[in-house]
Amino acid sequence: LNRIKASGLKLRFCTNETQATREKFVKKLQGMGFDISVAEVTAPAPAACRILKERSLRPHLLVHNDLVPEFDEIDKANPNCVVIGDAAENFTYANLNEAFRVLIGLEKPVLISLGRGRYYKETDGLKLDVGAYMKALEYACDVQAEVVGKPAKMFFESALAEMGVPPEQAIMIGDDIVNDVGGAQRCGMRALQVRTGKYRSVQTLHP
Amino acid sequence: LNRIKASGLKLRFCTNETQATREKFVKKLQGMGFDISVAEVTAPAPAACRILKERSLRPHLLVHNDLVPEFDEIDKANPNCVVIGDAAENFTYANLNEAFRVLIGLEKPVLISLGRGRYYKETDGLKLDVGAYMKALEYACDVQAEVVGKPAKMFFESALAEMGVPPEQAIMIGDDIVNDVGGAQRCGMRALQVRTGKYRSVQTLHP
Numbered sequence: 001l002n003r004i005k006a007s008g009l010k011l012r013f014c015t016n017e018t019q020a021t022r023e024k025f026v027k028k029l030q031g032m033g034f035d036i037s038v039a040e041v042t043a044p045a046p047a048a049c050r051i052l053k054e055r056s057l058r059p060h061l062l063v064h065n066d067l068v069p070e071f072d073e074i075d076k077a078n079p080n081c082v083v084i085g086d087a088a089e090n091f092t093y094a095n096l097n098e099a100f101r102v103l104i105g106l107e108k109p110v111l112i113s114l115g116r117g118r119y120y121k122e123t124d125g126l127k128l129d130v131g132a133y134m135k136a137l138e139y140a141c142d143v144q145a146e147v148v149g150k151p152a153k154m155f156f157e158s159a160l161a162e163m164g165v166p167p168e169q170a171i172m173i174g175d176d177i178v179n180d181v182g183g184a185q186r187c188g189m190r191a192l193q194v195r196t197g198k199y200r201s202v203q204t205l206h207p
Numbered sequence: 208l209n210r211i212k213a214s215g216l217k218l219r220f221c222t223n224e225t226q227a228t229r230e231k232f233v234k235k236l237q238g239m240g241f242d243i244s245v246a247e248v249t250a251p252a253p254a255a256c257r258i259l260k261e262r263s264l265r266p267h268l269l270v271h272n273d274l275v276p277e278f279d280e281i282d283k284a285n286p287n288c289v290v291i292g293d294a295a296e297n298f299t300y301a302n303l304n305e306a307f308r309v310l311i312g313l314e315k316p317v318l319i320s321l322g323r324g325r326y327y328k329e330t331d332g333l334k335l336d337v338g339a340y341m342k343a344l345e346y347a348c349d350v351q352a353e354v355v356g357k358p359a360k361m362f363f364e365s366a367l368a369e370m371g372v373p374p375e376q377a378i379m380i381g382d383d384i385v386n387d388v389g390g391a392q393r394c395g396m397r398a399l400q401v402r403t404g405k406y407r408s409v410q411t412l413h414p
Contacts, residue, residue: 088300089300091300091303092299092300093295093296093298093299096298096335097332097333097334097335100326100333100334100335100339101332101333104326104333118346118347118348118349119307119311119347125304125308126304126307126308126311127304128303128304128307128343128347129347131346131347132307132343132344132346132347133343135342135343135345135346136335136339136340136342136343137339138342139325139338139339139342140325140326140335140336140338140339141325142325
């Protein structure tokens, strides 16, 4: 990382974190000794904000409380779309019905999802991830969600736009063959899989 | 209804009600003056019970509290499937995670859904129906739910089996072109649409 920075190459960190702000995420990495700042991080929430601004969308949020500050500068009055993230405890019956009512009440429902994960593991067991609740709203409203976050093409395009770099001049480095390598390649970037983290030797990408 | 009964024809009432027992449903109709008994009603919950018994399935229930008595005689210890109905207030984050954990923990997940409705209207507004939550679990566990209730073929077959009548000797009478008429026809029965209830003249079934 220090060698990349010293070389003068442009750099972005791409994460699918949606249970906390970039500030919190960056502090954690800084604590581990990494040279990283909030401005260098591309995450689903700010990528969604970019889309909201571009298309004059005012979101109804169904997200984790800790993520709400990422949407501070976004107009949320009289919502004309729904943004769903891994809301965890906020996935209540009442909140799901409320998000549904906003969506179904729109002439052309727009659902933006900060990921498409099925489930994840916490210390107290497996939990349904945002993708499951996204599917519930998709079915109820007969819409297709627009997914932000890796491996969505739109997510990598956001990162490239922030750097002002065309895909063919960028390389993605990651440990996830689908979310990192596959997503970047579909976007026209080259990609490099590191043999650390979640890398397993049996995983290969069939073109 | 009285003329059908007087003629000696076999008769079943087929309903998609899953927020209450047949007892409650029948009492309501009796109060309106209809000659109807619980034994004449085919509803999703008892149809599911029939399937559970046939296949030695022990369900984890995610249903409305008022529906639980329908499953009184079913062994629910050490569950090897999940039965989902319109659980309403029981669709909590904790309950959904629990049903998900049962399903994902099974070698071959079996999900039985008491309907596939998208949403319905109550006095305090629109509510997500069982179909939306079914889709969430389907996606998270990569399974296809087995849907009981109209218009599922299996549901009409249950009613026919209870009467001991082959489909070609039965006729379905209802007001819903999809759930009543379409479902019965796909099952090999003839069907008659009444011009009452939810009947609208613009609705026709394209074969």
